[in-house]
Amino acid sequence: MTDKRYIMERIAVFPGSFDPFTIGHESIVRRALLLFDKIIIAIGVNSNKPDFFPIEKRMQWIKEVFEFDEKVSISNYNGLTIEFCQKMNAQFIIRGLRTASDFDYERSIALVNQSMDSKIETLFMLTAPEYSAVTSTLVRDIIRHGGDASKFLPNSHDLKNFRIH
Numbered sequence: 485m486t487d488k489r490y491i492m493e494r495i496a497v498f499p500g501s502f503d504p505f506t507i508g509h510e511s512i513v514r515r516a517l518l519l520f521d522k523i524i525i526a527i528g529v530n531s532n533k534p535d536f537f538p539i540e541k542r543m544q545w546i547k548e549v550f551e552f553d554e555k556v557s558i559s560n561y562n563g564l565t566i567e568f569c570q571k572m573n574a575q576f577i578i579r580g581l582r583t584a585s586d587f588d589y590e591r592s593i594a595l596v597n598q599s600m601d602s603k604i605e606t607l608f609m610l611t612a613p614e615y616s617a618v619t620s621t622l623v624r625d626i627i628r629h630g631g632d633a634s635k636f637l638p639n640s641h642d643l644k645n646f647r648i649h
């Protein structure tokens with residue numbers, strides 16, 4: 485019998501906080517577009533991590549970046565990433581790797597996810613060298629201190645008119 489997974493659409497979830505979505509994240513999605521039929525960028529709502537930008541704003545910014553890419557959709561979820569993937573019928577999770585410490589952290593998450601559902605594969609993509617120092621934390625720090633972080637953000641992000649509460 486043919487394994488149904490060979491004829492199904494290849495759907496990947498790119499989970500993260502994306503607080504905010506940076507050019508590093510954008511580059512991962514654009515490269516991954518060559519591999520998948522559909523990519524769902526999914527903002528995990530994590531009660532341990534307070535938000536900097538409201539979730540609606542983060543989703544809107546990401547929507548604008550991929551306005552013309554039909555294969556990309558934006559969503560958010562509470563709870564376990566693996567359960568969200570199951571709900572979306574996604575067979576893949578994409579994660580980006582910048583450093584060796586990213587690898588250690590990501591490896592343990594991927595192994596736990598694999599033990600919960602071995603049919604869902606986590607794929608790691610190495611960051612392009614020019615983006616390896618770009619992090620959402622750095623962008624938030626620049627903004628918090630009134631600096632201009634626009635060079636780390638996709639072109640469509642308009643943070644100028646955004647007030648931090």
Ligand code: ADP
Pocket residue numbers: 499500501502503506507508509512578579580581582586610611612615616617618619620
């Ligand atoms: P999380 O809170 O889940 O780590 P992030 O929004 O910080 O969420 O990151 C989401 C994913 O994007 C992670 O796999 C992370 O390693 C990856 N990532 C973050 N910054 C970059 C970058 N500059 N280049 C490539 N991948 C990145």
